[in-house]
Amino acid sequence: MSELHEPVLQWYDDHARELPWRGAGASAWSVMVSEFMLQQTPVARVLPVHEAWLRRWPTPADLAAEPTGEAVRAWGRLGYPRRALRLHAAATVIAEQHGNQVPSAYADLLALPGVGDYTAAAIASFAYGRRHVVLDTNVRRVFARAVQGVEFPSAAVTRAEREVATGLLPDDDATAATWAVAVMELGALVCTASNPRCGDCPLAELCAWRAAGHPAYDGPARKVQTWAGTDRQCRGRLLAALRDSDGPVHRSTLDLAWADETQRTRCLASLVEDRLVVAAGPDAYALP
Secondary structure, eight states: OOTTHHHHHHHHHHHOOOOTTSSTTOOHHHHHHHHHHTTTSOHHHHHHHHHHHHHHOSSHHHHHTSOHHHHHHHHTTSSOTHHHHHHHHHHHHHHHHSTTSOOOSHHHHHTSTTOOHHHHHHHHHHHHOOOOOOOOHHHHHHHHHHTTOOSSOOSSOOHHHHHHHHHHSOSSHHHHHHHHHHHHHHHHHTSOSSSOOGGGOTTTTTOHHHHTTOOOOOSSOOOOOOOTTSHHHHHHHHHHHHHTOSSOEEHHHHHHHOSOHHHHHHHHHHHHHTTSSEEOSTTEEEOO
């Protein structure tokens, strides 16, 4: 057993947030919905949408029975709305091929639309208590600092990173599952990307980065997310206009949502290509 395990597990036992997709009462579907919603989106923004989603669609089959446009509408302003389409597609497969039960096996999860390595491992671990390496941004940052002594991990998961994470995984399923979520919580609340609270960290005395004097990151420039004026913002404005309408929206209404005609036309075409929007008659558009 690693010397990192006990302090992290004890810290999590004392500081874990109560979230609706955690705990004995959470369904695997609730865990799956949360994992899709939490990708690049803060917990505070996800909580009300997750609650409304589970209230409306308590099982995958409930969602699969609705048009994809309703999933996009309910997704609201979480951003990256293609996730709503992928979740709808995954729910359809679960309803049709898995008896309306989110599968527990990693391979079955990985075969679902929109599910990659991280999401499959997270659902298997958090919903079913299985032993898997779960590497999200928070976990990778904790391991980079505590074990490798660097401020930030590389842009993509490396073989060395995965080997470190595998070597730290507790042997039994239950402890491994708790360890996975505990390290993730530590990265989210204490070992944050900016202004980490090292004085509150259970790994402070064991952290290689702290022992080295907190050396600054010296790798390739880290990508900074921008928003104002981007195609992402434009697409969001156009989708908002469609979500707020019960039926098709005339092109003139979309013209009011974004001033730049060239960018607006490009973004509307991309939304149609992504199947987030459909043409609904001459100069009219709607959710699918």
